[in-house]
Amino acid sequence: MKKPVKTQELDLSIASLAFGGRGVARQDGFVIFVEGAVPGDRVRAVVTHARRSYAEARVKELLNSSAERVEPKCRHFGVCGGCSWQTLSYDAQLRYKQSQVTECLGHIGGIRGFEVDEPLAAEPLWRYRNKVEFSFSAGDRGAADSVKAIGRSDASDAAIGTGLDLGFHLPGDWRRVVNIQDCLLHSETTNAIRNAVRDFARGTGLAAWEQQSETGFWRHLVLREGINTGEIMVNIVTGPGDFPDAEGFTKNLTAAFPGIASLVWSINDTRASVATGFPFTVLAGRDHIFEEICGLRFKVSPQTFLQTNTLMAERLYRKALEYAGLEGHEFVFDLYSGIGSIALLMAKSCSEILGIEIVEDAVRLARENALANSVTNSRFISGKVRAALKNIELDRRPDLVVLDPPRAGASKKEIQRVIELGAPRIVYVSCNASTLAGNAARLAEGGYQLIRTGAVDMFPHTPHIEVVSLFERS
Ligand SMILES: C[S@@+](CC[C@H](N)C(=O)[O-])C[C@H]1O[C@@H](n2cnc3c(N)ncnc32)[C@H](O)[C@@H]1O
Secondary structure, X not given: OOXXXXXXXXXXXXXXXXXXXXXXXXXXXXXXXXXXXXXXXXXXXXXXXXXXXXXXXXXXXXXXXXXXXOOOOOOOEOOEOOOHHHHEOHHHHHHHHHHHHHHHHHHOOOOOOOEEOOOEOOOOOOOOOOEEEEEEEEOXXXXXXXXXXXOOOOOOHHHOOOOEEEEEEEOOEEXXXXXOOOOXXXXXXXXXXXXXXHHHHHHHOOOEOEOOOOEOOEEEEEEEXXXXXXXXXXXXXXXXXXXXXXXXXXXXHHHHOOOEEEEEEEEOXXXXXXXXXXXXXXXXXXXXXXXXXXXXXXXXXXXXXXXXXXXXXXXXXXXXHHHHOOXXXXXXXXXXXXXXXXXXXXXXXXXXXXXXXXXXXXXXXXXXXXXXXXXXXXXXXXXOXXXXXXXXXXXXXXXXXXXXXOOOOXXXXXXXXXXXXXXXXXXXXXXXXXXXXXXXXXXXXXXXXXXXXXXXXXXXXXXXXXXXXXXXXX
């Protein structure tokens, strides 16, 4: 077969799933990654990109449906960029996630021969997120063209607005968003709040922020909801300028949604299209909300990280605690400690725990959270892991190091410093199996053997998976 070319149509059998979630077909030595296809499907696909050794395509027509295919539940599916695995049965999702973890560790890290726990299935499967981030965009009919371009002929126009839009980005289009009416990943209440904020923003006549011209006002909306406390945080992120009728907006929104414990407004006047990390003004309530995890109460601010699936975070942390195998006498390091979620849980089972975290506000909250939960054997240092470990003076070697880095994993130098700490055991909590695998390879070079891994599904209907791993120094 000749190399496929852009816009060419191909009939393909989908053999497997790639890391990241696309279907994989092979034709005459060519690998074709197919958006919207699941293993077992036979599809007619349109080539969207042709590279030297592989091509990318999207499904145009389903010729034969896989036994693992299910009907997507969300009305925005196929238009919205999220939850791409909704068409795969949940059993299959979990099986593929588990095999991607072991494949990453084997192929990228060269790590084999470790114990693999049964993956922990997510519960519930829908409306599980405690945080969602939406973007505003100028509503235009062009968005409907994008919908046609991604092959969703049945997308209702209701999903694509005409005024100011608020929702998730169209796949691959950072300028336009799908006007979300009901996202099944978060609660009905927070869906209603987003829709009310959109109605208000439309009524102001102010435009959405435009990246290119750096004009406009409305940028993002971040909603957080304490699943175990019912407290809601609404964070509106705008460009520079006065917030129109802030008083009326605040009064109406908090009256309509009494769960709002914190309503804050942040100004992002930079080019970076990010929704958090900026100073904010409290419009109503507090500058934080509370969430409870594993019986501990945590203060969470707009600047700080919290696992986005509260109920599965409890199971994740309990697994990390189990892997830690603490007996009570240990000195523990919690690297990338956030607001202290893991540290405060482990503190009860060890003699002393030291957290290191880059975000100062998270360190402040970790200290407050320790006090509020009567934890007296924890300390938190603010700074980058690499620098903090370099400067720290220790009179005792840690017995255990817990690592919970962001998606990019720990850097080479950070892993080197961890190895130099010489702890007999490491528990690594990862949200990205490929960076875990790279870090595991370095730990292996430093004398650490991977003993056991356990996948915990925090993100059903997406290809993401969380993994806890135990390493021991040989
Ligand atoms: C995946 S979160 C884990 C937080 C916490 N362990 C939890 O479970 O809530 C990663 C954390 O690492 C922090 N972080 C990112 N880069 C860092 C660095 N170089 N040094 C220290 N902390 C960092 C982030 O601010 C974030 O709080």
